[in-house]
Amino acid sequence: MQFFNLSLFKFTFFDILDVVLVAILIYQLYNLIRGTIAANIFIGLAIIFCLYYVVRGLQMRLLTGILQQFVNVGIIAIIIVFQQEVRRFLLLVGKNASLQRNKAWWQYFFGKAEAEKDNYARIKPIIDACKSMKQTRTGALIVFAKYYDEQFYQNSCEVIEGKISKRLLESIFQKNSPLHDGAVVIAENKIKSASCILPLTEKTDLPAQFGLRHRAGIGVTETNDATAIIVSEETGEISYARQGRVKMNISFAELEKLLNKDF
Ligand SMILES: Nc1ncnc2c1ncn2[C@@H]1O[C@H](COP(=O)(O)OP(=O)(O)OP(=O)(O)O)[C@@H](O)[C@H]1O
Numbered sequence: 001m002q003f004f005n006l007s008l009f010k011f012t013f014f015d016i017l018d019v020v021l022v023a024i025l026i027y028q029l030y031n032l033i034r035g036t037i038a039a040n041i042f043i044g045l046a047i048i049f050c051l052y053y054v055v056r057g058l059q060m061r062l063l064t065g066i067l068q069q070f071v072n073v074g075i076i077a078i079i080i081v082f083q084q085e086v087r088r089f090l091l092l093v094g095k096n097a098s099l100q101r102n103k104a105w106w107q108y109f110f111g112k113a114e115a116e117k118d119n120y121a122r123i124k125p126i127i128d129a130c131k132s133m134k135q136t137r138t139g140a141l142i143v144f145a146k147y148y149d150e151q152f153y154q155n156s157c158e159v160i161e162g163k164i165s166k167r168l169l170e171s172i173f174q175k176n177s178p179l180h181d182g183a184v185v186i187a188e189n190k191i192k193s194a195s196c197i198l199p200l201t202e203k204t205d206l207p208a209q210f211g212l213r214h215r216a217g218i219g220v221t222e223t224n225d226a227t228a229i230i231v232s233e234e235t236g237e238i239s240y241a242r243q244g245r246v247k248m249n250i251s252f253a254e255l256e257k258l259l260n261k262d263f
Contacts, residue, residue: 032085033243036203041081081133084223088244091225122189123162123259127252129169130231130238139233141183141217143198144263146225148187157185157193164191173231183228184214186263199223201244209234217241229255229263 033039052067070077079086126142133140145153158179162168164186172179172194182195200212201219209232217228222244230239230246237249240258250258 024139028089029085032088033082038082038085045078045081067249074183089221090208118254119260119263123165123256123263125164126186126259127228127256129166130229130255131252132166132170133173133231134236134238137233137236138170138173138175138231139180139213140169140229141198141213142169142229143183143185143196143217143220144227144259145185145187145192146190146228149187149224152224153185153193153196156182156197158195160184160191162191164189183220203244206246207248214239214241214246218244221245227258237255 029042029233033042033230048070052064052071055067077116099222124226130140130142132138160168160172168191171177172184174180179195182197183191184194187195198216198220199222200215201222203215205217206214206218213232214230217239218241220226221228221241228241230241231237232239238252238255240247240250240255242258242262247254247258
């Protein structure tokens with residue numbers, strides 16, 4: 001009597017590659033939706049799919065018919081429900097494929113020291129403004145957009161198109177300024193706009209003290225290829241958001257390092 005069919009265990013290099021790629025894909029998807037409401041929806045959909053195969057196996061025709069309606073619209077429903085996550089996933093794929101974004105290559109060819117010097121001059125006014133706003137407990141939200149999506153930002157923003165300077169940033173976020181509410185968006189080495197209303201993150205596992213400013217800072221990095229600095233009006237603490245994750249209470253040395261890498 002033969003218990004095992006050894007031919008079942010035959011696999012090629014491409015089968016292993018297949019499994020590894022699927023594992024990477026599932027891990028990336030998990031990373032994208034971890035801690036968001038989408039994670040619960042994903043679990044709900046997975047349960048419906050599993051249930052469908054079970055009731056079909058048991059030949060329960062009525063329930064199979066009902067669940068089949070959900071399964072049939074499968075991929076389209078997933079794209080609609082996970083619109084934001086699909087957008088973030090595609091951004092991630094596109095970003096990793098871009099050679100110019102890879103600063104290591106860029107600096108190797110064009111001189112590391114020169115690039116670092118240039119970058120420091122660019123980020124110094126921003127760091128100085130953050131230092132001053134931390135001291136005066138001025139709330140601020142500064143977004144660094146790798147790609148300035150006109151449609152996304154300009155609908156809710158005041159156009160500035162100004163040179164990045166400490167005093168300009170301070171004046172925008174100063175409490176009596178008409179533009180202090182909302183975010184400043186920096187792109188193409190300019191302050192492109194101010195007073196921007198951004199999408200809020202739907203994450204459910206954020207610290208209790210995170211209000212709308214922090215939620216907007218995290219939200220914009222989930223839907224766009226952007227990073228954000230958040231200066232808390234309440235505590236003066238500086239947080240840094242990237243790809244939907246946030247680092248809280250960072251030092252200025254750390255901020256400089258992060259901006260050097262991302263901006
Ligand atoms: N959707 C949004 N997009 C951009 N900025 C927003 C948005 N919603 C609120 N803000 C900004 O956040 C401010 C309110 O911040 P709130 O006190 O709720 O945030 P917080 O995360 O607790 O930060 P803080 O520690 O500074 O109080 C508003 O005055 C406005 O400037």
